[in-house]
Amino acid sequence: MILSFLWTFLPVLKEEVYYDLGLSKDQPAKTESRIDVAEADKVIAVQKEAEGWGVNSYFSIVIPKISAASNVLANIDSGNKNEYTDALKRGVAHSKGTYFPDQGKTIFLFSHSTDSPLNIARYNAVFYLLRKMEVGDNIIVFFADQKYEYKVTEKLFAEPEDTSWLNYDSSQEKLILMTCDPPGTTWRRLLVIAEPLK
Numbered sequence: 001m002i003l004s005f006l007w008t009f010l011p012v013l014k015e016e017v018y019y020d021l022g023l024s025k026d027q028p029a030k031t032e033s034r035i036d037v038a039e040a041d042k043v044i045a046v047q048k049e050a051e052g053w054g055v056n057s058y059f060s061i062v063i064p065k066i067s068a069a070s071n072v073l074a075n076i077d078s079g080n081k082n083e084y085t086d087a088l089k090r091g092v093a094h095s096k097g098t099y100f101p102d103q104g105k106t107i108f109l110f111s112h113s114t115d116s117p118l119n120i121a122r123y124n125a126v127f128y129l130l131r132k133m134e135v136g137d138n139i140i141v142f143f144a145d146q147k148y149e150y151k152v153t154e155k156l157f158a159e160p161e162d163t164s165w166l167n168y169d170s171s172q173e174k175l176i177l178m179t180c181d182p183p184g185t186t187w188r189r190l191l192v193i194a195e196p197l198k
Contacts, residue, residue, distance in 0.1 A: 043145045050142045057147075059100075061092055061109060061177075062140040066129035072109060072141075074100075078163075088112050092126050099173075101141050101148040101196075106170060110178040127179035133192050139175060150175045150194035157181065158189045172196075 043057075050057035059072040076093040077083045087093045092111040099105035111127040139150040160180075173196050181190035 046142065046145050046147050049147065053140075055142065057142045057145045059094070059144075060142045061126075062142070063130075063133070063137075064140070065137050066132050068126050068129065070111070070126040078108075078110065084110075101143040101146070101175075102173075104173045107141075107173070107175045108178070109176070112179065127177065127190075128183055130177060130179050130190055130192055131181060131183070138197075139177070139192075139194050141175065149197040151197055152192055152194045154191075154193040156191050156193075158191055160186060160189055162189065 047057045050060060050062075053060075053062045053069045055062065055069050055071050059074055060070060061072055062069045070091045072092045072094050073087045073090060074094045075096040076087045078093070078095045084093055088111060092109050094100075095108040095110060098108040100107060133152055133155060135152050135154065137152045139152065141148045141150065175194040175196075177192040177194075179190050180186050181188050
């Protein structure tokens with residue numbers, strides 16, 4: 001009778017004790033491991049999406065409407081002509097002293113439309129068609145394996161010597177894209193301002 005009792009209830013008691021000690025074989029060792037796997041899957045998905053656009057997920061910009069996609073070179077001194085000229089041959093430049101996505105401040109990116117019609121092939125004229133952007137258009141920025149989406153809220157022009165946009169202070173995050181306009185000239189600056197999509 002005792003053997004019958006033990007035979008019947010011992011497996012149940014064993015499972016209860018295992019469960020209380022956190023040793024249940026049907027339960028993962030740690031819940032964090034599931035979260036880590038989910039986060040890793042998100043990162044891989046972002047990396048693949050960026051790769052699909054032909055850019056990296058470290059820091060890059062994609063503007064679907066004008067088929068513009070480029071890696072972004074971070075912390076380029078916009079006051080140092082040699083530095084920014086070299087950077088602009090390789091992609092879009094992020095102005096040193098401005099912020100990055102998800103920091104709640106101004107992100108300032110600039111690129112050539114070109115400095116003359118003869119240099120369209122020489123320079124990486126990523127923002128050549130930036131003038132086609134309108135309020136409501138979308139912009140994607142990949143940064144540190146995350147995807148950030150922005151919506152254009154404003155398009156305006158500024159004088160070439162107007163550097164106030166580099167220190168633009170806002171109560172919320174803004175993405176400012178700048179290039180020369182009209183394309184192939186340095187007469188004025190075209191600025192496209194966007195806000196994060198919620």
